[in-house]
Every structure is written in C-alpha cells, then in structure tokens.
Amino acid sequence: MSDASITYFPVGNGDTSLIRLSDKTAIIIDSNIRHASRDEEDKSCYDVHAHLLAELERDSEGRPFTDAFILSHPDQDHCRGFESTFHTGPPDTYKKKDDEPEKIIISELWFSRRIFANFEEEELCGDAEVFLKEAVRRIKLYKSKDPKRHLAGNRLRVIGYGDSEMTEGLDEVTTPPGASINLINNSLKKDFAFFIHAPFKHHVDSRWSPRNNTSIVLQARFDVDGVARASLALFGGDACWEIWAAILRRSVRETLEWDLFLAPHHCSWSFFNETPYEEHKVPQDSSLEVLDHHREGASVVASSKPIKDDDDNPPHYAAKAEYVRAVGTDHFICTGEHTSEDKPLPVIFAMTSNGPVKDESATASRVRSAAAVQSSLRTPRTYGHE
Numbered sequence: 001m002s003d004a005s006i007t008y009f010p011v012g013n014g015d016t017s018l019i020r021l022s023d024k025t026a027i028i029i030d031s032n033i034r035h036a037s038r039d040e041e042d043k044s045c046y047d048v049h050a051h052l053l054a055e056l057e058r059d060s061e062g063r064p065f066t067d068a069f070i071l072s073h074p075d076q077d078h079c080r081g082f083e084s085t086f087h088t089g090p091p092d093t094y095k096k097k098d099d100e101p102e103k104i105i106i107s108e109l110w111f112s113r114r115i116f117a118n119f120e121e122e123e124l125c126g127d128a129e130v131f132l133k134e135a136v137r138r139i140k141l142y143k144s145k146d147p148k149r150h151l152a153g154n155r156l157r158v159i160g161y162g163d164s165e166m167t168e169g170l171d172e173v174t175t176p177p178g179a180s181i182n183l184i185n186n187s188l189k190k191d192f193a194f195f196i197h198a199p200f201k202h203h204v205d206s207r208w209s210p211r212n213n214t215s216i217v218l219q220a221r222f223d224v225d226g227v228a229r230a231s232l233a234l235f236g237g238d239a240c241w242e243i244w245a246a247i248l249r250r251s252v253r254e255t256l257e258w259d260l261f262l263a264p265h266h267c268s269w270s271f272f273n274e275t276p277y278e279e280h281k282v283p284q285d286s287s288l289e290v291l292d293h294h295r296e297g298a299s300v301v302a303s304s305k306p307i308k309d310d311d312d313n314p315p316h317y318a319a320k321a322e323y324v325r326a327v328g329t330d331h332f333i334c335t336g337e338h339t340s341e342d343k344p345l346p347v348i349f350a351m352t353s354n355g356p357v358k359d360e361s362a363t364a365s366r367v368r369s370a371a372a373v374q375s376s377l378r379t380p381r382t383y384g385h386e
Contacts, residue, residue, distance in 0.1 A: 004192065004222050004351040005359065006233055006260060007366075008301045009048045010335040010344035013266045013314055014077035015303045016048055017235065018055070019220060021192050025184055026056050026066045029218075029235055031127075033081025046344055047370060049085050049101050054369035056104060063087075063094055065105040065152065067185035070159075072237030073215045074115045074128035077266075082127040088134040091153025107152035108185045111135055113162035114204050114214040121211055142170055155186060159196060159216050162204035178250070180221075191223040195255050197247045198239060212238035212265065217247060219255055222351040231351040232295070233260035240270040245286035256293045259355045260301065263323060267302035267315035267334070277318050291326040297355055299331040301347055306336045333358075 007018040014032025021027075033048045056064045069086065072078055087094050087103040096102055115124075115132050124132060138156040141149035148154055158167050158174040167174075175181045175196055182193035197217040203209040215237025224230035234256070236244070244264075248256065264271045272283035300323040304315035313319075315334070324332045338347050348363045349356035 004224070004231075006220075006349050006351070006356070007051075008262065008303055008333075008335055008347040009051070010046045010338065010346065011048060011303065012045075012077075012305050012336065013303075014080060015072065015237070015262070015266070017262065017303075018052070020055075021184075021189060021222075022224075023189075024057055025187070025189070025192075027068045027070065027184065028052070028066045029070045030072050030078040030237070031069075031080060031082050031085060032077050033085050035081075035084075044342055044344070046346065049081070050373040051346065051366060051370035052085075052104060053102055054373045055366055059105070059152070061094075063105055064102055065107055067187075068108045068110055068157075069106040070110040070216060070218075071115070071131060072235070073112070073211045074124055074131060075211055075238065076125040076127065078237065079125070079127040079131055083130040087153075088130060089137070090148075091151065105153050106134075108155040108157060109135060109138060110157045110159060110216075112160045112199050112204060112214060112216055113158065113164040113167050114199065114211060116164045116166045117162075117204070136166065139166060139170065142173065150186070152185065157181075160199045160204055161201040163201075164204075193221045195219040195221065197236075197251065197255070198243055200243075200246065203243070212270075213240055213243050215239040215243070215264075217243070219258070224351055225353040227353040229254070229257075230353045231260075231349075231356045232258050233262070233356070234258040235262050236264045238265040238268075238270075240265070240274060241272055241284045241287045242274065244271065244290050245284065248286050248289060253293060256290060257295055258293060259295050259298045260349060261291070261294065261298065261323075263300055263302040263304075263319070265314055266304040267307060267319050267323070269313050269316040269319045272319060272322055277313070277316065281318065283322055288322075288326075291323070294327060295355065297331070298327050299333060299349075299356070299358070300327050302332070302334045304334060304336055306341045307334050 004022045005020045009016040011032040015030040017029045019027040087105045180193045180195045182189045199214040217236040220233040222231040269277045272287045307315040307320050309317045348359045350359040
C-alpha cells in the first residue's frame with residue numbers, strides 16, 4: 001500500500017488533476033494538456049503527458065492506463081489534449097506509434113448527460129467531439145448488453161440525471177447528486193469515496209444553463225490509517241456561485257467540508273458573484289459560507305496562470321484575496337506560480353491521517369521520472385534482427 005495523493009498540474013487557465021489511491025488506483029479529472037507542453041524547449045509549459053506516462057500503472061500488455069477519467073464539463077479548457085493523450089475506440093485496437101508519446105487507456109469514462117446537449121451554446125470543440133464519440137461508443141455497448149461493456153477500456157459512469165435520449169436506460173451505471181460512490185473501475189474501495197453534489201437535472205436539461213453551471217461537483221473522501229474522512233477535497237469544475245448556493249441549501253455540513261479546494265473556474269470572480277467585480281465588490285454570503293466549511297490547515301489551489309493585480313478574470317486578483325482571507329497566504333497556491341512562473345511544477349499533496357500534506361519530495365521525484373520519459377522519446381531507436 002502507498003500513500004494516497006492528489007496532483008494538481010500547472011496547465012494555465014484550465015484543470016488537470018490526478019488522484020492516486022492507496023492501492024495505486026488512478027483517477028484523472030479533466031484535461032488541459034497543451035501542445036506546447038511537449039516542446040522540450042518551453043519550460044513554462046509542464047509536460048503533463050510525460051508525467052502521467054511515468055506515474056500510471058500498466059496493464060498486462062504493457063499499456064499505460066488510468067482507472068477513471070472524469071470530464072467535469074465539455075469546455076475546451078477541461079478537455080484540451082484529450083485526443084492526443086488518451087486512446088479512444090475499442091481497447092484491442094490500441095497501437096503504439098514509434099517516436100510518439102504513448103496514449104493512455106481510460107478504463108472507465110465518467111461524464112454527465114450535458115455533453116449531449118448544446119442548446120444555445122457554442123458548438124463543442126474538437127477534443128470534446130472526440131470525447132463525445134468515445135462516450136457514444138461505450139453507451140452503445142451498454143445498451144446492446146454487449147459482454148465487452150464490462151471490460152476495462154469500455155466501462156462508463158453517468159453522473160446526474162437528465163432527459164438525454166442517448167443515456168436513457170443506463171440506470172445501472174448512473175450516480176445522482178446526493179449519493180456517494182466508492183466503485184471505481186469495477187473495484188470497491190474501502191478507504192475512498194466520492195460524494196456527488198452536482199450537476200442538477202434542472203441545469204442539465206435547461207436550454208439557458210451554460211456548460212459551466214452543469215459542471216460535475218465532487219467531494220473526494222480519503223480514509224487513512226483507520227481515520228475516517230481524514231482528508232477531504234472539493235472539485236467543482238467551473239460552477240459559479242449560484243450552483244454552490246444550491247449545493248449549500250441541499251447539503252449537510254460534512255458533505256461540504258474540505259481540506260483542499262480547487263478554486264472554481266481558475267480563480268474567477270464568478271465563484272463569489274455573477275455581477276462583475278467592478279460593479280459589485282461584495283461576495284455572496286453563500287460563497288463565503290462554502291469557504292467557511294474548511295477544516296484546520298486547509299489549502300486553496302488555483303489552477304490558473306500567474307495571478308496579477310490587473311483586469312484579468314480568470315484568474316481574478318480580488319478572488320484570490322477572498323481565498324487568502326479564508327485560509328491564509330501560505331495556504332493559497334497558484335499552479336502557474338509553483339514553484340516559479342518560468343518553470344511551474346505540479347502541486348502534490350499526500351493524504352495523511354491528519355489531513356493533506358504538501359509533498360515537495362514527491363514533486364521532485366515525479367518530475368525526474370517525467371523527464372526520463374521525455375528523454376526516452378527523443379532517443380533514436382535502432383532495431384536489430386532477432
């Protein structure tokens with residue numbers, strides 16, 4: 001058994017997080033893996049793909065895989081790089097191309113029904129279309145009762161309800177808001193679970209709800225060394241303050257407590273108020289109440305570019321000030337500034353019985369492993385005769 005951990009990657013204004021459980025189960029939440037990250041000369045753009053290849057487990061055929069990939073919502077900054085990083089199609093069609101990074105098999109695909117509804121929004125970006133096609137492929141296996149639906153690489157989970165005809169009849173693999181789930185990639189976890197907060201059916205089906213407000217919102221719960229709920233982390237995609245206010249009304253305190261909070265929408269002001277900051281500088285009481293659910297020693301992580309005192313939103317300077325007010329300067333971390341703006345590195349927390357602990361040694365070790373993978377990809381290969 002190893003320490004469970006959460007890694008927040010520096011991906012600019014976007015999200016990519018990796019949860020590792022004590023049994024080495026891997027859960028990736030969102031993807032903003034930029035093309036520039038594969039450029040060895042550009043140190044300002046961390047190579048997430050190489051890091052994942054160095055850290056993820058491999059199956060019996062030597063293929064890298066993640067037990068689950070969760071798409072919070074299908075906006076580009078949450079699925080960028082999906083096509084170039086992850087294998088799509090039947091797992092038995094997987095092929096490794098020389099001099100290209102290996103693609104990662106997704107054993108179980110998690111998403112909400114909103115990916116099937118554009119309504120008044122812009123069309124899906126290219127990577128979201130690829131994700132959608134893969135979701136449809138897996139859904140067809142389930143609807144046809146194909147025995148292959150249970151194989152790693154074909155599994156799926158739908159989060160939340162909705163009226164999508166495409167996902168109708170998938171109750172066996174649907175988890176609604178208000179429920180907890182410890183079944184990951186067909187394996188029941190004894191020391192981990194997700195509590196599902198959102199999306200709500202109304203927002204999934206509403207013609208007027210933007211995709212941000214249909215984000216999957218989760219509380220990750222880790223039991224460590226016999227201590228229940230020893231470490232808690234909240235993930236909320238790009239959900240704005242109204243969604244969090246609705247969650248607050250529907251929830252008991254323990255489902256919203258947190259030690260780690262991924263600032264929604266990359267430290268945007270939208271978590272605190274829909275009205276632009278210039279017009280209304282007072283946060284909503286509900287947003288402050290969500291922050292007040294933090295436990296002792298809690299940290300906020302902003303997955304964003306460096307935060308400046310300017311007009312950008314996201315990240316928003318006044319939003320950062322509110323987070324700092326809640327947890328203190330030393331417990332607010334911007335991924336674009338860790339450990340420097342010129343060469344940002346992943347933020348890694350180890351889950352302990354006393355809560356999450358920022359693990360600098362793990363960062364150094366995993367970065368070295370990722371660098372080794374990059375080097376191997378650049379090394380010319382010579383093939384001899386057997």
